Amino acid sequence: MADLELDDVWMSYPGSPSVLRGLTLRVADGEFYAMVGPSGSGKTSILKVLAGFVEPDQGSVVLDGRTINGVPPEDRDLGIVFQSYALFPHMTVADNIGFGLRMRGVRGKRRSGRTAELLDLVGLPGLEHRYPDELSGGQQQRVALARALITEPKALLLDEPLSALDRKIRQDMQAELRRIQRETRVTAIIVTHDQEEALALGDRLMVLEGGGVQQEGSPEDVYRRPRNRFVATFLGAANLFPGRVESSEPSVVSLGEGLVVRGLDLPDHAGTGDLVEVCVRPEHWEVLEAAEVPSQPTDGLLLDARIETVQLAGQVVDCRTSTILGSVAVTVLSPQARTTREGTSVRLRAAPREVHVFDHGSAREAVGGDATTPTVT
Numbered sequence: 001m002a003d004l005e006l007d008d009v010w011m012s013y014p015g016s017p018s019v020l021r022g023l024t025l026r027v028a029d030g031e032f033y034a035m036v037g038p039s040g041s042g043k044t045s046i047l048k049v050l051a052g053f054v055e056p057d058q059g060s061v062v063l064d065g066r067t068i069n070g071v072p073p074e075d076r077d078l079g080i081v082f083q084s085y086a087l088f089p090h091m092t093v094a095d096n097i098g099f100g101l102r103m104r105g106v107r108g109k110r111r112s113g114r115t116a117e118l119l120d121l122v123g124l125p126g127l128e129h130r131y132p133d134e135l136s137g138g139q140q141q142r143v144a145l146a147r148a149l150i151t152e153p154k155a156l157l158l159d160e161p162l163s164a165l166d167r168k169i170r171q172d173m174q175a176e177l178r179r180i181q182r183e184t185r186v187t188a189i190i191v192t193h194d195q196e197e198a199l200a201l202g203d204r205l206m207v208l209e210g211g212g213v214q215q216e217g218s219p220e221d222v223y224r225r226p227r228n229r230f231v232a233t234f235l236g237a238a239n240l241f242p243g244r245v246e247s248s249e250p251s252v253v254s255l256g257e258g259l260v261v262r263g264l265d266l267p268d269h270a271g272t273g274d275l276v277e278v279c280v281r282p283e284h285w286e287v288l289e290a291a292e293v294p295s296q297p298t299d300g301l302l303l304d305a306r307i308e309t310v311q312l313a314g315q316v317v318d319c320r321t322s323t324i325l326g327s328v329a330v331t332v333l334s335p336q337a338r339t340t341r342e343g344t345s346v347r348l349r350a351a352p353r354e355v356h357v358f359d360h361g362s363a364r365e366a367v368g369g370d371a372t373t374p375t376v377t
């Protein structure tokens with residue numbers, strides 16, 4: 001087990017512009033680190049640089065304090081699991097799992113004993129004599145995981161390991177991955193385009209776009225305090241309103257139509273007169289009866305709304321409302337949905353900590369859709 005670093009890494013494929021542009025990444029020993037981003041954002045390229053399949057044009061790859069640029073993949077001591085399980089079809093489960101030890105000349109009881117331990121770890125005892133085509137997708141991925149772990153690699157690189165699985169199996173496997181990583185305490189980096197997976201698995205996560213880091217932090221922090229429009233809309237849904245800074249100390253942001261919001265954290269360097277975007281996640285609205293008037297003046301955002309549509313989505317109810325600022329998405333937990341009937345008037349309130357202010361156009365090019373249409377991903 002070890003920590004893994006990329007330091008100011010630039011990388012381009014032959015004849016193409018740089019895919020990674022000055023990327024710095026530090027994954028601590030025993031950490032589960034998730035990288036999430038849209039297709040083409042450079043996630044797999046980062047894994048390729050770490051694994052040694054591609055050399056950076058500039059910058060260092062550091063494993064356990066040692067620079068490993070130029071070290072061939074087989075000498076890096078990293079376990080790799082891909083989306084396609086890449087098991088050897090003509091070998092049994094036990095032989096697939098034990099392959100890495102066989103290559104190292106480990107034989108007999110030592111190899112079979114360790115194989116049995118790994119079968120146990122990934123929850124497949126009794127299936128050692130099966131062949132890959134006699135296993136489900138989830139079971140095959142467990143074998144791939146055991147095969148990657150048997151040599152006790154310094155770190156595990158997981159490239160979309162669950163994306164070929166059905167939703168339910170995938171959720172079970174996420175829990176299994178997390179358990180196995182906790183038990184083995186192996187440093188792990190997972191690449192996924194699935195936001196929920198990254199939020200569920202990572203101790204820390206990085207949101208990547210265009211080969212650059214949009215935000216890094218704990219899942220809780222990145223979700224609750226998105227730094228820009230791209231992160232807000234990529235990791236969940238967001239209502240976005242154009243605004244203008246009326247005053248920075250104390251902060252007052254105008255949303256037009258005479259609506260002002262006080263007490264918000266402004267982006268660094270935002271000054272009076274600057275255009276900004278104001279963001280509230282649909283589930284962060286509090287829905288009050290129309291007649292409920294909070295004691296004035298109130299911090300945060302207060303908005304009169306009429307509920308236009310109500311849609312049950314399992315544990316939550318998604319509402320579309322019309323307000324002076326246009327259409328606004330609101331999500332409430334199903335048992336609390338009594339006030340949310342179509343045609344009723346309500347008052348929406350978002351506390352200051354749930355209202356985020358972005359520089360106008362922050363990472364705008366990365367996201368489609370109009371400002372008040374939640375991007376549900």
Ligand SMILES: Nc1ncnc2c1ncn2[C@@H]1O[C@H](COP(=O)(O)OP(=O)(O)OP(=O)(O)O)[C@@H](O)[C@H]1O
Binds near residue numbers: 040043
């Ligand atoms: N072998 C290659 N040669 C040239 N360009 C490549 C090669 N592999 C990837 N690219 C380009 O590099 C960029 C980043 O690709 P990468 O596969 O790292 O993205 P990704 O985020 O993993 O995407 P996905 O989620 O679709 O796998 C893309 O523009 C892609 O077209």
